[in-house]
Amino acid sequence: MKNRKYIIMPMLLALLSVATSCEQEELPPAVPDSDAVEVTATIGDAQDTRVSQPEDNKYVFDADDQIHIVGWTGNWDEYNKPWSDPTDTWWNDAVSTYNGYKWKTEPYMRWQNGDGLQHNFLAWWPEGFVKSDQDLTEIEITLTGDYKKDDILLARWTGERPADNTLPLRFNHLLSRFDVHLFFRNEYTTYSDISIETKLKNTVKCNLMTGEVDAKSATGDYVRMQARQHPDDNYHWSGTCITVPHEFNGELLTIKFTGNGEEKTINYEHTGQLTFRSGQRTTLYLIVSKEKVELRDVFVTDWETAPDIDGGEAEEEI
Numbered sequence: 001m002k003n004r005k006y007i008i009m010p011m012l013l014a015l016l017s018v019a020t021s022c023e024q025e026e027l028p029p030a031v032p033d034s035d036a037v038e039v040t041a042t043i044g045d046a047q048d049t050r051v052s053q054p055e056d057n058k059y060v061f062d063a064d065d066q067i068h069i070v071g072w073t074g075n076w077d078e079y080n081k082p083w084s085d086p087t088d089t090w091w092n093d094a095v096s097t098y099n100g101y102k103w104k105t106e107p108y109m110r111w112q113n114g115d116g117l118q119h120n121f122l123a124w125w126p127e128g129f130v131k132s133d134q135d136l137t138e139i140e141i142t143l144t145g146d147y148k149k150d151d152i153l154l155a156r157w158t159g160e161r162p163a164d165n166t167l168p169l170r171f172n173h174l175l176s177r178f179d180v181h182l183f184f185r186n187e188y189t190t191y192s193d194i195s196i197e198t199k200l201k202n203t204v205k206c207n208l209m210t211g212e213v214d215a216k217s218a219t220g221d222y223v224r225m226q227a228r229q230h231p232d233d234n235y236h237w238s239g240t241c242i243t244v245p246h247e248f249n250g251e252l253l254t255i256k257f258t259g260n261g262e263e264k265t266i267n268y269e270h271t272g273q274l275t276f277r278s279g280q281r282t283t284l285y286l287i288v289s290k291e292k293v294e295l296r297d298v299f300v301t302d303w304e305t306a307p308d309i310d311g312g313e314a315e316e317e318i
Contacts, residue, residue: 037109039096041067041123041169043153043304063100066127067155067169069093073112076120076158079209083135092121093132111161119161122208123169125153136208141175143202143242145224150175150242154211173303174206174213175242176276179283180225180253182237187290194237194257196225200276204244213278218246249273255293268293279303 041061071092072079080088092109111119124130129152130139143150153171178200184191201218225239253268268286276282281303285296 035110036165037071037092037105037111038164038166039069039103039105039109039169040166041096041098041103041155041171043171043173061098063098065098065125067096067103067123067125067153068127068129068132069096069105069109069121069123069167069169070132071109071119071121073114073117073119075118077209079120079122082133086133090132095127096123109167111165116160118158121155121157121167121169123155123157123171124208125171130208137210138205139208140203140205141244142220143175143223143244145202145226145241147177147226147228147240147242154208156211172211173279174211176245176278177240177281177303178223178225178243178276179228179238179240179281181235181283181285182255183285183287183296184236184259185287185289188259188288190261191236191257191259191288193263194227194255196239196256197254198223198225198241198243199250199252200241200243200248201246202244204246211278213245215244215246218244243276245276245278247273247275253293255288257288259290266291266293268295270295272298274298275300281305 069092070080070090072090080090082088082090091112094105094107094109096103096105122136126149130136141152152174154174155169155171157167157169178198180196182194199221200223202220202223203218204213204215205217206213223241223243225241228238228240249270249272251267252270252274255266255268257264266288270284274282277300279302281301283297283299283301285298287294287296
């Protein structure tokens with residue numbers, strides 16, 4: 001019995017050693033806190049703003065949202081170019097995932113040591129919008145017509161390594177937002193089945209390294225607006241879409257609806273020039289009569305700022 005006991009114990013120890021070894025190999029390597037890059041992310045000027053929109057002008061990241069980050073050192077314009085030389089890889093190239101509380105980055109990003117050394121970071125959302133080995137100086141964007149999918153955020157940061165190792169990414173909207181609010185004249189007792197098609201451009205080229213969109217490259221002529229509930233219930237219908245930065249004038253909208261039981265189609269021509277810019281929202285307030293659509297107001301604001309117009313007052317002016 002004693003001999004059997006001594007034989008079993010070494011076997012158990014050996015098995016335990018193998019199991020422990022396997023567990024250690026599956027764990028990620030330890031990362032020294034002194035080198036790890038800690039990520040925070042916000043949108044625009046507001047703190048702790050994120051991506052989805054629970055209400056007008058408020059954005060929040062959802063759990064499992066991801067951003068892609070690339071980083072290099074030196075002057076900003078001395079960035080890596082893996083699209084022309086596969087061996088010219090980024091110093092940092094990672095995906096950061098929001099778990100509802102903080103960002104977890106894989107693989108770990110690290111600060112490079114050196115007095116006065118400048119670090120540069122470029123980040124975008126959605127993460128799969130482009131790949132890090134694509135030519136980031138010439139990216140073509142084609143809109144889907146879904147404002148939830150077409151919104152693109154871009155963040156750029158440059159500076160020396162912070163004392164707390166935190167990389168504060170502040171995202172801005174790369175494209176433009178377009179809103180339309182409709183007021184139906186009192187000659188309509190009922191109105192339903194409302195839809196708007198636009199003649200706005202839906203394809204454009206951009207340089208992510210500079211954050212610039214080439215408005216002259218804009219092509220296409222169709223972006224459909226999606227109905228969106230507006231905080232002011234006095235508007236009879238509100239819609240929105242993402243468009244590419246460009247200048248526009250001429251026949252802008254085709255408005256279809258059922259009014260007083262009759263199917264109607266009315267075109268709206270904007271006689272002035274509309275300039276859609278990156279990170280800005282253009283808003284039109286239109287009055288719909290039986291034969292035409294009239295312009296009441298046009299506003300251009302920052303993306304997160306809505307014009308303060310009371311729908312009730314506009315109705316009284318009709």
